[in-house]
Amino acid sequence: MQTTLQDRLVEAGVDLVRREGVEALSLREIARRAGVSHGAPRRYFPTHQSLLGAIARVGYRDLGARIAAVVEGVAEPRARVHALSRAYVAFAQAERGMFELMFRHDLLRGNQIGLRQDSLTLFDTLVRLVEQALAPGRPPRVTATVLWANLQGIAQLHLWGSLQLAAGVEDIDGLLASAVDGHLGPAA
Incomplete structure:
Protein backbone atom coordinates (compact mmCIF):
# COMPACT_ATOMS: atom_id res chain seq x y z
CA MET A 1 0.00 0.00 0.00
CA PHE A 45 -4.71 20.75 5.39
CA PRO A 46 -6.14 24.26 4.92
CA THR A 47 -5.15 25.29 8.44
CA HIS A 48 -2.61 24.34 11.05
CA GLN A 49 -5.54 23.24 13.24
CA SER A 50 -6.79 20.81 10.61
CA LEU A 51 -3.38 19.10 10.50
CA LEU A 52 -3.22 19.00 14.30
CA GLY A 53 -6.74 17.54 14.29
CA ALA A 54 -5.64 14.78 11.91
CA ILE A 55 -2.73 13.99 14.24
CA ALA A 56 -5.01 13.98 17.29
CA ARG A 57 -7.39 11.66 15.48
CA VAL A 58 -4.61 9.05 15.45
CA GLY A 59 -4.42 9.43 19.23
CA TYR A 60 -8.16 8.81 19.63
CA ARG A 61 -7.91 5.69 17.51
CA ASP A 62 -4.89 4.45 19.48
CA LEU A 63 -6.59 5.09 22.81
CA GLY A 64 -9.79 3.41 21.59
CA ALA A 65 -7.81 0.36 20.48
CA ARG A 66 -5.99 0.15 23.82
CA ILE A 67 -9.25 0.38 25.74
CA ALA A 68 -10.89 -2.25 23.54
CA ALA A 69 -7.94 -4.59 24.09
CA VAL A 70 -7.96 -4.29 27.88
CA VAL A 71 -11.71 -4.62 28.38
CA GLU A 72 -12.17 -7.42 25.85
CA GLY A 73 -10.98 -10.19 28.11
CA VAL A 74 -12.74 -8.93 31.24
CA ALA A 75 -16.14 -10.47 31.91
CA GLU A 76 -17.35 -8.60 34.98
CA PRO A 77 -18.86 -5.17 34.08
CA ARG A 78 -17.40 -3.27 37.03
CA ALA A 79 -13.94 -4.71 36.36
CA ARG A 80 -14.28 -3.53 32.73
CA VAL A 81 -14.77 0.06 33.91
CA HIS A 82 -11.75 -0.31 36.20
CA ALA A 83 -9.70 -1.62 33.24
CA LEU A 84 -10.81 1.31 31.09
CA SER A 85 -9.81 3.80 33.79
CA ARG A 86 -6.34 2.29 34.13
CA ALA A 87 -5.88 2.22 30.33
CA TYR A 88 -6.98 5.85 30.05
CA VAL A 89 -4.48 7.10 32.62
CA ALA A 90 -1.73 4.79 31.32
CA PHE A 91 -2.25 6.27 27.85
CA ALA A 92 -1.90 9.78 29.28
CA GLN A 93 1.35 8.79 30.97
CA ALA A 94 2.81 6.99 27.95
CA GLU A 95 1.58 9.44 25.31
CA ARG A 96 1.70 12.76 27.14
CA GLY A 97 2.04 14.98 24.06
CA MET A 98 -0.67 13.14 22.19
CA PHE A 99 -2.96 13.21 25.23
CA GLU A 100 -2.54 16.98 25.54
CA LEU A 101 -3.21 17.45 21.83
CA MET A 102 -6.32 15.26 21.82
CA PHE A 103 -8.10 17.39 24.39
CA ARG A 104 -7.29 20.82 23.04
CA HIS A 105 -10.57 22.70 22.98
CA ASP A 106 -9.70 24.64 19.84
CA LEU A 107 -9.36 21.40 17.88
CA LEU A 108 -12.53 19.84 19.24
CA ARG A 109 -14.50 23.04 18.72
CA GLY A 110 -13.24 23.47 15.14
CA ASN A 111 -14.17 19.90 14.24
CA GLN A 112 -12.94 20.22 10.65
CA ILE A 113 -12.21 16.52 10.24
CA GLY A 114 -14.67 14.92 12.62
CA LEU A 115 -12.41 14.95 15.66
CA ARG A 116 -15.39 15.65 17.90
CA GLN A 117 -17.02 12.44 16.62
CA ASP A 118 -13.87 10.46 17.46
CA SER A 119 -14.03 11.90 20.96
CA LEU A 120 -17.72 11.05 21.30
CA THR A 121 -17.17 7.50 20.04
CA LEU A 122 -14.63 6.96 22.80
CA PHE A 123 -16.99 8.53 25.34
CA ASP A 124 -19.86 6.29 24.17
CA THR A 125 -17.67 3.28 25.00
CA LEU A 126 -17.41 4.57 28.55
CA VAL A 127 -21.18 5.15 28.71
CA ARG A 128 -21.89 1.56 27.59
CA LEU A 129 -19.50 0.11 30.15
CA VAL A 130 -20.84 2.31 32.94
CA GLU A 131 -24.41 1.35 32.06
CA GLN A 132 -23.55 -2.34 32.42
CA ALA A 133 -21.87 -1.82 35.80
CA LEU A 134 -24.02 0.90 37.33
CA ALA A 135 -26.02 0.53 40.51
CA PRO A 136 -29.77 0.82 39.88
CA GLY A 137 -31.31 4.27 39.84
CA ARG A 138 -28.27 6.17 38.57
CA PRO A 139 -28.33 7.79 35.11
CA PRO A 140 -25.62 6.15 32.93
CA ARG A 141 -24.72 9.12 30.72
CA VAL A 142 -24.49 11.57 33.61
CA THR A 143 -22.49 9.08 35.68
CA ALA A 144 -20.14 8.40 32.75
CA THR A 145 -19.67 12.15 32.21
CA VAL A 146 -18.71 12.76 35.82
CA LEU A 147 -16.45 9.69 35.86
CA TRP A 148 -14.74 10.81 32.65
CA ALA A 149 -14.17 14.28 34.13
CA ASN A 150 -12.68 12.61 37.19
CA LEU A 151 -10.41 10.35 35.09
CA GLN A 152 -9.31 13.32 32.98
CA GLY A 153 -8.49 15.24 36.14
CA ILE A 154 -6.55 12.36 37.66
CA ALA A 155 -4.59 11.88 34.44
CA GLN A 156 -3.79 15.57 34.02
CA LEU A 157 -2.93 16.21 37.67
CA HIS A 158 -0.68 13.16 37.65
CA LEU A 159 1.11 14.45 34.54
CA TRP A 160 1.70 17.79 36.26
CA GLY A 161 3.03 16.07 39.39
CA SER A 162 0.25 17.57 41.53
CA LEU A 163 -1.24 14.24 42.65
CA GLN A 164 2.10 12.96 43.81
CA LEU A 165 2.60 16.15 45.79
CA ALA A 166 -0.90 16.28 47.29
CA ALA A 167 -1.52 12.57 47.90
CA GLY A 168 2.08 11.57 48.51
CA VAL A 169 1.77 8.51 46.26
CA GLU A 170 3.14 7.57 42.87
CA ASP A 171 0.79 4.64 42.30
CA ILE A 172 -2.63 5.96 41.37
CA ASP A 173 -4.53 2.66 41.19
CA GLY A 174 -6.12 3.38 44.55
CA LEU A 175 -7.29 6.79 43.36
CA LEU A 176 -8.71 5.28 40.19
CA ALA A 177 -10.51 2.56 42.15
CA SER A 178 -12.00 5.18 44.48
CA ALA A 179 -13.18 7.27 41.53
CA VAL A 180 -14.76 4.34 39.71
CA ASP A 181 -16.38 2.84 42.81
CA GLY A 182 -17.58 6.23 43.98
CA HIS A 183 -19.35 6.94 40.70
CA LEU A 184 -20.74 3.46 40.08
CA GLY A 185 -22.20 3.08 43.56
CA PRO A 186 -22.08 0.00 45.76
CA ALA A 187 -21.13 -3.25 44.12
CA ALA A 188 -24.06 -5.63 43.66
Missing part, protein backbone atom coordinates in the same frame (compact mmCIF):
# COMPACT_ATOMS: atom_id res chain seq x y z
CA GLN A 2 1.42 3.34 -1.05
CA THR A 3 1.58 6.11 1.54
CA THR A 4 0.18 9.43 0.37
CA LEU A 5 1.79 12.76 1.15
CA GLN A 6 -1.15 13.54 3.41
CA ASP A 7 -0.47 10.31 5.36
CA ARG A 8 3.25 11.13 5.56
CA LEU A 9 2.47 14.54 7.04
CA VAL A 10 0.21 13.02 9.69
CA GLU A 11 2.77 10.28 10.46
CA ALA A 12 5.51 12.90 10.80
CA GLY A 13 3.31 14.89 13.16
CA VAL A 14 2.46 11.81 15.23
CA ASP A 15 6.14 10.94 15.54
CA LEU A 16 7.01 14.54 16.43
CA VAL A 17 4.36 14.86 19.16
CA ARG A 18 5.39 11.52 20.64
CA ARG A 19 9.08 12.37 20.70
CA GLU A 20 9.07 16.09 21.49
CA GLY A 21 5.61 17.03 22.73
CA VAL A 22 2.78 19.19 21.52
CA GLU A 23 4.88 22.38 21.57
CA ALA A 24 7.04 21.06 18.71
CA LEU A 25 4.13 20.72 16.25
CA SER A 26 4.83 23.49 13.76
CA LEU A 27 3.85 23.21 10.10
CA ARG A 28 7.44 23.86 9.09
CA GLU A 29 8.85 21.08 11.30
CA ILE A 30 6.19 18.57 10.28
CA ALA A 31 6.89 19.33 6.60
CA ARG A 32 10.65 19.03 7.14
CA ARG A 33 10.27 15.63 8.80
CA ALA A 34 7.94 14.47 6.02
CA GLY A 35 10.59 15.55 3.50
CA VAL A 36 8.50 18.20 1.73
CA SER A 37 8.51 21.97 1.39
CA HIS A 38 7.05 24.03 4.20
CA GLY A 39 4.12 25.01 1.95
CA ALA A 40 3.13 21.43 1.09
CA PRO A 41 0.92 20.80 4.15
CA ARG A 42 -1.44 23.60 3.02
CA ARG A 43 -2.41 21.55 -0.04
CA TYR A 44 -3.92 18.88 2.19
Whole structure:
Protein backbone atom coordinates (compact mmCIF):
# COMPACT_ATOMS: atom_id res chain seq x y z
CA MET A 1 0.00 0.00 0.00
CA GLN A 2 1.42 3.34 -1.05
CA THR A 3 1.58 6.11 1.54
CA THR A 4 0.18 9.43 0.37
CA LEU A 5 1.79 12.76 1.15
CA GLN A 6 -1.15 13.54 3.41
CA ASP A 7 -0.47 10.31 5.36
CA ARG A 8 3.25 11.13 5.56
CA LEU A 9 2.47 14.54 7.04
CA VAL A 10 0.21 13.02 9.69
CA GLU A 11 2.77 10.28 10.46
CA ALA A 12 5.51 12.90 10.80
CA GLY A 13 3.31 14.89 13.16
CA VAL A 14 2.46 11.81 15.23
CA ASP A 15 6.14 10.94 15.54
CA LEU A 16 7.01 14.54 16.43
CA VAL A 17 4.36 14.86 19.16
CA ARG A 18 5.39 11.52 20.64
CA ARG A 19 9.08 12.37 20.70
CA GLU A 20 9.07 16.09 21.49
CA GLY A 21 5.61 17.03 22.73
CA VAL A 22 2.78 19.19 21.52
CA GLU A 23 4.88 22.38 21.57
CA ALA A 24 7.04 21.06 18.71
CA LEU A 25 4.13 20.72 16.25
CA SER A 26 4.83 23.49 13.76
CA LEU A 27 3.85 23.21 10.10
CA ARG A 28 7.44 23.86 9.09
CA GLU A 29 8.85 21.08 11.30
CA ILE A 30 6.19 18.57 10.28
CA ALA A 31 6.89 19.33 6.60
CA ARG A 32 10.65 19.03 7.14
CA ARG A 33 10.27 15.63 8.80
CA ALA A 34 7.94 14.47 6.02
CA GLY A 35 10.59 15.55 3.50
CA VAL A 36 8.50 18.20 1.73
CA SER A 37 8.51 21.97 1.39
CA HIS A 38 7.05 24.03 4.20
CA GLY A 39 4.12 25.01 1.95
CA ALA A 40 3.13 21.43 1.09
CA PRO A 41 0.92 20.80 4.15
CA ARG A 42 -1.44 23.60 3.02
CA ARG A 43 -2.41 21.55 -0.04
CA TYR A 44 -3.92 18.88 2.19
CA PHE A 45 -4.71 20.75 5.39
CA PRO A 46 -6.14 24.26 4.92
CA THR A 47 -5.15 25.29 8.44
CA HIS A 48 -2.61 24.34 11.05
CA GLN A 49 -5.54 23.24 13.24
CA SER A 50 -6.79 20.81 10.61
CA LEU A 51 -3.38 19.10 10.50
CA LEU A 52 -3.22 19.00 14.30
CA GLY A 53 -6.74 17.54 14.29
CA ALA A 54 -5.64 14.78 11.91
CA ILE A 55 -2.73 13.99 14.24
CA ALA A 56 -5.01 13.98 17.29
CA ARG A 57 -7.39 11.66 15.48
CA VAL A 58 -4.61 9.05 15.45
CA GLY A 59 -4.42 9.43 19.23
CA TYR A 60 -8.16 8.81 19.63
CA ARG A 61 -7.91 5.69 17.51
CA ASP A 62 -4.89 4.45 19.48
CA LEU A 63 -6.59 5.09 22.81
CA GLY A 64 -9.79 3.41 21.59
CA ALA A 65 -7.81 0.36 20.48
CA ARG A 66 -5.99 0.15 23.82
CA ILE A 67 -9.25 0.38 25.74
CA ALA A 68 -10.89 -2.25 23.54
CA ALA A 69 -7.94 -4.59 24.09
CA VAL A 70 -7.96 -4.29 27.88
CA VAL A 71 -11.71 -4.62 28.38
CA GLU A 72 -12.17 -7.42 25.85
CA GLY A 73 -10.98 -10.19 28.11
CA VAL A 74 -12.74 -8.93 31.24
CA ALA A 75 -16.14 -10.47 31.91
CA GLU A 76 -17.35 -8.60 34.98
CA PRO A 77 -18.86 -5.17 34.08
CA ARG A 78 -17.40 -3.27 37.03
CA ALA A 79 -13.94 -4.71 36.36
CA ARG A 80 -14.28 -3.53 32.73
CA VAL A 81 -14.77 0.06 33.91
CA HIS A 82 -11.75 -0.31 36.20
CA ALA A 83 -9.70 -1.62 33.24
CA LEU A 84 -10.81 1.31 31.09
CA SER A 85 -9.81 3.80 33.79
CA ARG A 86 -6.34 2.29 34.13
CA ALA A 87 -5.88 2.22 30.33
CA TYR A 88 -6.98 5.85 30.05
CA VAL A 89 -4.48 7.10 32.62
CA ALA A 90 -1.73 4.79 31.32
CA PHE A 91 -2.25 6.27 27.85
CA ALA A 92 -1.90 9.78 29.28
CA GLN A 93 1.35 8.79 30.97
CA ALA A 94 2.81 6.99 27.95
CA GLU A 95 1.58 9.44 25.31
CA ARG A 96 1.70 12.76 27.14
CA GLY A 97 2.04 14.98 24.06
CA MET A 98 -0.67 13.14 22.19
CA PHE A 99 -2.96 13.21 25.23
CA GLU A 100 -2.54 16.98 25.54
CA LEU A 101 -3.21 17.45 21.83
CA MET A 102 -6.32 15.26 21.82
CA PHE A 103 -8.10 17.39 24.39
CA ARG A 104 -7.29 20.82 23.04
CA HIS A 105 -10.57 22.70 22.98
CA ASP A 106 -9.70 24.64 19.84
CA LEU A 107 -9.36 21.40 17.88
CA LEU A 108 -12.53 19.84 19.24
CA ARG A 109 -14.50 23.04 18.72
CA GLY A 110 -13.24 23.47 15.14
CA ASN A 111 -14.17 19.90 14.24
CA GLN A 112 -12.94 20.22 10.65
CA ILE A 113 -12.21 16.52 10.24
CA GLY A 114 -14.67 14.92 12.62
CA LEU A 115 -12.41 14.95 15.66
CA ARG A 116 -15.39 15.65 17.90
CA GLN A 117 -17.02 12.44 16.62
CA ASP A 118 -13.87 10.46 17.46
CA SER A 119 -14.03 11.90 20.96
CA LEU A 120 -17.72 11.05 21.30
CA THR A 121 -17.17 7.50 20.04
CA LEU A 122 -14.63 6.96 22.80
CA PHE A 123 -16.99 8.53 25.34
CA ASP A 124 -19.86 6.29 24.17
CA THR A 125 -17.67 3.28 25.00
CA LEU A 126 -17.41 4.57 28.55
CA VAL A 127 -21.18 5.15 28.71
CA ARG A 128 -21.89 1.56 27.59
CA LEU A 129 -19.50 0.11 30.15
CA VAL A 130 -20.84 2.31 32.94
CA GLU A 131 -24.41 1.35 32.06
CA GLN A 132 -23.55 -2.34 32.42
CA ALA A 133 -21.87 -1.82 35.80
CA LEU A 134 -24.02 0.90 37.33
CA ALA A 135 -26.02 0.53 40.51
CA PRO A 136 -29.77 0.82 39.88
CA GLY A 137 -31.31 4.27 39.84
CA ARG A 138 -28.27 6.17 38.57
CA PRO A 139 -28.33 7.79 35.11
CA PRO A 140 -25.62 6.15 32.93
CA ARG A 141 -24.72 9.12 30.72
CA VAL A 142 -24.49 11.57 33.61
CA THR A 143 -22.49 9.08 35.68
CA ALA A 144 -20.14 8.40 32.75
CA THR A 145 -19.67 12.15 32.21
CA VAL A 146 -18.71 12.76 35.82
CA LEU A 147 -16.45 9.69 35.86
CA TRP A 148 -14.74 10.81 32.65
CA ALA A 149 -14.17 14.28 34.13
CA ASN A 150 -12.68 12.61 37.19
CA LEU A 151 -10.41 10.35 35.09
CA GLN A 152 -9.31 13.32 32.98
CA GLY A 153 -8.49 15.24 36.14
CA ILE A 154 -6.55 12.36 37.66
CA ALA A 155 -4.59 11.88 34.44
CA GLN A 156 -3.79 15.57 34.02
CA LEU A 157 -2.93 16.21 37.67
CA HIS A 158 -0.68 13.16 37.65
CA LEU A 159 1.11 14.45 34.54
CA TRP A 160 1.70 17.79 36.26
CA GLY A 161 3.03 16.07 39.39
CA SER A 162 0.25 17.57 41.53
CA LEU A 163 -1.24 14.24 42.65
CA GLN A 164 2.10 12.96 43.81
CA LEU A 165 2.60 16.15 45.79
CA ALA A 166 -0.90 16.28 47.29
CA ALA A 167 -1.52 12.57 47.90
CA GLY A 168 2.08 11.57 48.51
CA VAL A 169 1.77 8.51 46.26
CA GLU A 170 3.14 7.57 42.87
CA ASP A 171 0.79 4.64 42.30
CA ILE A 172 -2.63 5.96 41.37
CA ASP A 173 -4.53 2.66 41.19
CA GLY A 174 -6.12 3.38 44.55
CA LEU A 175 -7.29 6.79 43.36
CA LEU A 176 -8.71 5.28 40.19
CA ALA A 177 -10.51 2.56 42.15
CA SER A 178 -12.00 5.18 44.48
CA ALA A 179 -13.18 7.27 41.53
CA VAL A 180 -14.76 4.34 39.71
CA ASP A 181 -16.38 2.84 42.81
CA GLY A 182 -17.58 6.23 43.98
CA HIS A 183 -19.35 6.94 40.70
CA LEU A 184 -20.74 3.46 40.08
CA GLY A 185 -22.20 3.08 43.56
CA PRO A 186 -22.08 0.00 45.76
CA ALA A 187 -21.13 -3.25 44.12
CA ALA A 188 -24.06 -5.63 43.66
